Amino acid sequence: MTETIPADRDIHSYARPWDARVTHVALDLTADFAAKTLAGSAVLDVQHAAGAKEIVLDTKGLTIERVTGADGAALKFVLGTADPILGRPLTVELPATGAITVAYRTSPDAAALQWLAPAQTAGKSHPYLYSQGQAILTRTWIPTQDSPGIRQTYDARITVPRELRAVMSAEPLTADGEDAPNGRAFRFRMTHAIPPYLIAIAVGDLAFRSLGPRTGVYAEPAVVGGAASEFADLESMVTAAEALLGPYLWGRYDVLVLPPSFPFGGMENPMVTFATPTILAGDKSLVSLLAHELAHSWSGNLVTNATWSDFWLNEGFTTYVERRIMEAVYGKARADVFRVLGWRDLATEIDRLGGMQSKDTVLHVDLKGRDPDDGATQVPYEKGAALLGLIEQAVGRDKFDVYLKDYFKRHEFQSITTAQFLADIRVHLLTDKSVEAKIRLEDWIFQPAIPVNAVQPKAPQLTAAGEQAAAFARGAGASTLRTKDWSTQEWLYFLQELPSTLPADRLAALDEAFGFSERRNAEVLFEWLRMAIRRHYQPAMPALERFLLSQGRRKFVRPLFEDLMKTDWGKAEAKRIYAAARPGYHAVTTQTLDAIVK
Numbered sequence: 001m002t003e004t005i006p007a008d009r010d011i012h013s014y015a016r017p018w019d020a021r022v023t024h025v026a027l028d029l030t031a032d033f034a035a036k037t038l039a040g041s042a043v044l045d046v047q048h049a050a051g052a053k054e055i056v057l058d059t060k061g062l063t064i065e066r067v068t069g070a071d072g073a074a075l076k077f078v079l080g081t082a083d084p085i086l087g088r089p090l091t092v093e094l095p096a097t098g099a100i101t102v103a104y105r106t107s108p109d110a111a112a113l114q115w116l117a118p119a120q121t122a123g124k125s126h127p128y129l130y131s132q133g134q135a136i137l138t139r140t141w142i143p144t145q146d147s148p149g150i151r152q153t154y155d156a157r158i159t160v161p162r163e164l165r166a167v168m169s170a171e172p173l174t175a176d177g178e179d180a181p182n183g184r185a186f187r188f189r190m191t192h193a194i195p196p197y198l199i200a201i202a203v204g205d206l207a208f209r210s211l212g213p214r215t216g217v218y219a220e221p222a223v224v225g226g227a228a229s230e231f232a233d234l235e236s237m238v239t240a241a242e243a244l245l246g247p248y249l250w251g252r253y254d255v256l257v258l259p260p261s262f263p264f265g266g267m268e269n270p271m272v273t274f275a276t277p278t279i280l281a282g283d284k285s286l287v288s289l290l291a292h293e294l295a296h297s298w299s300g301n302l303v304t305n306a307t308w309s310d311f312w313l314n315e316g317f318t319t320y321v322e323r324r325i326m327e328a329v330y331g332k333a334r335a336d337v338f339r340v341l342g343w344r345d346l347a348t349e350i351d352r353l354g355g356m357q358s359k360d361t362v363l364h365v366d367l368k369g370r371d372p373d374d375g376a377t378q379v380p381y382e383k384g385a386a387l388l389g390l391i392e393q394a395v396g397r398d399k400f401d402v403y404l405k406d407y408f409k410r411h412e413f414q415s416i417t418t419a420q421f422l423a424d425i426r427v428h429l430l431t432d433k434s435v436e437a438k439i440r441l442e443d444w445i446f447q448p449a450i451p452v453n454a455v456q457p458k459a460p461q462l463t464a465a466g467e468q469a470a471a472f473a474r475g476a477g478a479s480t481l482r483t484k485d486w487s488t489q490e491w492l493y494f495l496q497e498l499p500s501t502l503p504a505d506r507l508a509a510l511d512e513a514f515g516f517s518e519r520r521n522a523e524v525l526f527e528w529l530r531m532a533i534r535r536h537y538q539p540a541m542p543a544l545e546r547f548l549l550s551q552g553r554r555k556f557v558r559p560l561f562e563d564l565m566k567t568d569w570g571k572a573e574a575k576r577i578y579a580a581a582r583p584g585y586h587a588v589t590t591q592t593l594d595a596i597v598k
């Protein structure tokens with residue numbers, strides 16, 4: 001057994017992969033909606049060092065029934081003490097040869113899983129289950145080594161009630177399932193080794209619509225038609241991404257539209273991105289989210305952050321690539337709009353984090369003793385993307401694009417650390433030391449703040465919206481503003497540009513002219529509601545309550561509850577609304593909000 005623990009080990013996993021590592025997981029699970037449990041077994045293939053006597057797995061809230069070897073004989077195991085963030089290590093005696101089988105069941109409050117009652121779905125007549133693994137929640141439903149540096153292939157057999165369908169982040173082997181004694185069974189297989197946070201499941205009344213030769217959408221029957229028109233450009237996005245990044249290696253690219261409690265905008269589960277229904281704006285205006293999740297098929301899923309401190313490798317590359325895909329499909333002017341809005345989000349986030357000197361503005365973020373979720377700010381996304389934009393500018397786009405493609409090829413199906421990225425780019429792109437010095441690469445990655453050499457994005461398409469906001473701020477009447485044909489992003493920019501001192505009657509004028517409180521575009525409504533809370537614009541409060549009760553996307557509900565809690569009048573409102581909304585939210589969202597609405 002190795003005595004030396006690698007310096008770049010993942011501090012968010014109990015696993016000791018240098019002694020013994022899981023290489024394949026075979027699941028056989030039954031979804032019990034009454035008990036809110038997944039129960040069955042996980043058979044783990046293990047690779048181990050000579051002389052290794054045990055393997056350490058990650059678990060959280062799992063009931064372990066027994067552990068057996070390939071011969072069926074019981075293997076000794078011990079569950080260690082529970083850490084509130086990491087859960088409990090499960091240490092299993094290694095058999096002489098063969099796989100180990102863990103028989104187990106999940107807890108009804110497993111943080112990865114949300115069990116929805118029929119009333120929480122669009123169709124209202126069937127229950128629904130879905131999982132969210134990133135960052136360290138897979139251990140709440142699968143006993144395995146839950147570290148992004150420990151890649152595993154998987155297969156699964158999932159038994160569900162007869163009228164439901166199961167979807168997983170893997171190739172389906174049984175299109176419509178097969179009869180099982182206690183329901184219908186669906187089988188899946190993922191033959192590429194992936195980090196365990198990408199193992200995902202959804203079970204519900206799901207329909208499918210094809211969008212192109214290898215793209216399609218799953219959603220409840222009432223939602224799938226609208227989703228199919230919204231996502232009409234999906235196939236061309238895949239084609240554009242391939243031109244930029246190299247072949248798409250996962251086979252199909254489908255999107256599953258989840259019920260509105262899904263805590264994220266999107267989650268890049270391989271072969272099937274999970275997405276919030278709040279991107280169904282009716283006018284394709286929020287599909288950049290799909291460009292983002294699609295980009296993860298390379299940055300994140302093909303080349304994965306080895307630890308959560310390297311998260312910027314996933315999200316910074318993805319945010320950069322997302323805008324390159326948008327540029328290829330919709331043109332540079334439109335992509336620049338997203339670059340400017342992202343740059344603004346970064347500035348706002350840095351303020352929230354306490355300013356430029358905050359340690360959370362470091363790309364390679366220090367997560368000692370913290371939940372990796374704490375590192376999921378706009379910094380890895382936007383500062384990461386800004387760094388890649390700067391490198392692109394320094395070496396020229398042609399050269400950078402060659403590097404990007406080769407980077408994904410060199411590291412495909414591998415997890416890498418920030419140090420490995422640095423070594424790679426020094427050998428393959430920044431061979432001229434003076435170019436690296438000009439970029440100030442190490443400052444960007446290891447120091448707080450945004451270095452002054454950042455490239456500031458510009459978007460002429462937003463100029464008019466900025467001017468109209470200024471005119472309104474100077475006292476122009478709302479009905480005199482020129483807003484014809486504005487895109488969602490122009491409206492967002494307009495709202496962000498309005499001064500923070502507008503009195504309630506001016507908000508009323510805007511609301512009357514533009515119907516903000518009644519907008520169905522979730523991003524525009526969100527921006528409006530933030531403003532309404534800050535100025536205590538009472539007439540928008542019913543819309544606020546409706547919005548908070550109708551969806552649980554953390555990006556929307558967190559700032560709204562935070563803003564409410566900052567005001568005297570809002571505190572009681574926040575508590576009242578949260579008490580009603582909380583039972584409908586996913587654990588990812590309630591965990592964040594419980595700390596805010598107290």
Ligand code: BES
Nearest residue numbers: 134135264265266267268289292376555
């Ligand atoms: N992988 C992330 C979601 C995530 C991050 C889940 C960290 C758990 C921990 C996903 O790709 C993402 O970034 N989603 C964004 C949308 C995107 C367009 C910025 C979201 O959910 O808002």
Ligand code: ZN
Nearest residue numbers: 292296315318
């Ligand atoms: Zn992402």
